[in-house]
Amino acid sequence: SSNIRLAVIPGDGIGTEVVAEGLKVLDAVGVKVESTHYDLGAARYHATGETLPDSVLAELRGFDAILLGAVGDPSVPPGVLERDLLLRLRFELDHYVNLRPVKLFPGVETPLGKARPEDVDMVVVREGTEGPYAGAGGVLRKGTPHEIATQDSVNTAYGVERVVRYAFEKAAGRERRHLTLVHKTNVLTFAGDLWSRTVKRVAEEYPQVTTDYCHVDAASMFFVSQPQRFDVIVTDNLFGDIITDIGAAIAGGIGLSASGNVNPDRTAPSMFEPVHGSAPDIAGQGKADPSATILSVAMLLDHIGQAEAAARVEQAVADDLVERAGAWAARTTREIGDDIAARVAG
């Protein structure tokens, strides 16, 4: 087959460091990749004032997939790179599924004293293109005692149904075949009703999948007290943002959490990235764990039809994590990448 055309956006801070290891492992697994680097992020913003030029966005559409490290730097006004680069990519490329596995690998320490790997093994299907992330809202009488600021969550049948369908497909392909809708239907009645009705309707097409519902507050509690309740979760953009960070915490930390911004219809490339940010405080020191990025590379491989290579990469990370548990010496970002690449090449 022809080469995979990959766009690489290392971004800021530790983004560069972890992406280098992700590419190393991608190389080791033997999938033919032709990669093009894009210097989007703080450096470009300072040099040219640009976050995501239309010409670059147009180019990006031509790739098979995108690997992103992390964006954000203290030198840039807060939120600018997050919104005008990261979120803009998710919206423009119609990444309506933000796929975030929450999985405790054997050997990994979790803050939950009693959790075993089999207790923490779920996938969160977070909506990626609407909800409170729509950017809708406004402000009146700013800076006065009479200021009003609104923030509007926009939910469409079109947007909700497609992500719910994806979640049912995902659940149908897993062993437990269980899907939980997480929302706050007792308070957010308009949006909650649309989500509930959609899950109920699509469920009729998936008799093999059991479903239930959990308020986001209760779900957040259960992530800590009974994570084994969950198999696949479908939820809105903001609730998904919050619960997947709890997920990262219970699965041993943000250094291991992978994600895919997926366009299942393949009308544009999907984008894979670690859940962590650019961590400016430890940037350039070789301290970042590249495992989250490498696991994101596994998700990328799976998405482009390289399931066997994906499984090999994930297994290599899993094996590395088991070994790590017994090891005394901390390794650098590069050393961890080298070790995982060596296993993959095997």
Place this chain on the structure above:
Amino acid sequence: SSNIRLAVIPGDGIGTEVVAEGLKVLDAVGVKVESTHYDLGAARYHATGETLPDSVLAELRGFDAILLGAVGDPSVPPGVLERDLLLRLRFELDHYVNLRPVKLFPGVETPLGKARPEDVDMVVVREGTEGPYAGAGGVLRKGTPHEIATQDSVNTAYGVERVVRYAFEKAAGRERRHLTLVHKTNVLTFAGDLWSRTVKRVAEEYPQVTTDYCHVDAASMFFVSQPQRFDVIVTDNLFGDIITDIGAAIAGGIGLSASGNVNPDRTAPSMFEPVHGSAPDIAGQGKADPSATILSVAMLLDHIGQAEAAARVEQAVADDLVERAGAWAARTTREIGDDIAARVAG
């Protein structure tokens, strides 16, 4: 001094059981209370179709405080009692501070393997009268493929400033004197900006209080991985709902989480309630832990100027929890109430 006039709303499910123990302890502590019971909840809804009649609301305004058990029953359409009774009380009585301590008592088991009581000791000041709870929003083309459902968060300078001021006062009175704003300013820019500006402005009046900011996703992670980061948190209605349930989980469960819906200006009575719900699955079995309600009674006492009695009740619960850790036999709701009441009296 004259009797405290207390309105009691036991509500549904375990609400009745835990409130009985709360009143028992209130009696034992020797504060003169004259209490009036209100049968609001599922039973009244079924009998008369009423959730919160205007006449009852008017009566409630005349009390010094309200003690609420829990509302909600599977026989009532979901959300009805929550919105038309519980949230309506919070809004009508202008409970703009929803005060939720997150405190790990010695002897209590937490899912966090390594957390010690000194690591989990914070107070969440949740806004209670606006934000995404405003009920604003709507639906167009309902039930069609073109449905749009919106949900609007309404934030006012008036509403944000008063709760932020309360949080600063709270922080100033604690040992660590630290206040964290939790929001999602990088995405919810209009509301986030109002909250940030307000905290920054009020902070100038409190040079003794250190402040920082944490996105709600990161904060949710830190509740699990580094709860010692937090002292006082101020946040919006929905984020507060979510993080206080994580707080309940890390502090040993919802059976111990107390809360106050406070009107600091005393233009209407404040209302104290356990964070847990009506738990219909265990209702009537004497299995519910009344400690959350008894701790809510302590908050109530504190609010009505009975600080010494409040401290005694809290200490009695703390002592009971230490003893519980070594005990073999599980006690019923009533037995726990009896034991704590005996300590308070003794």
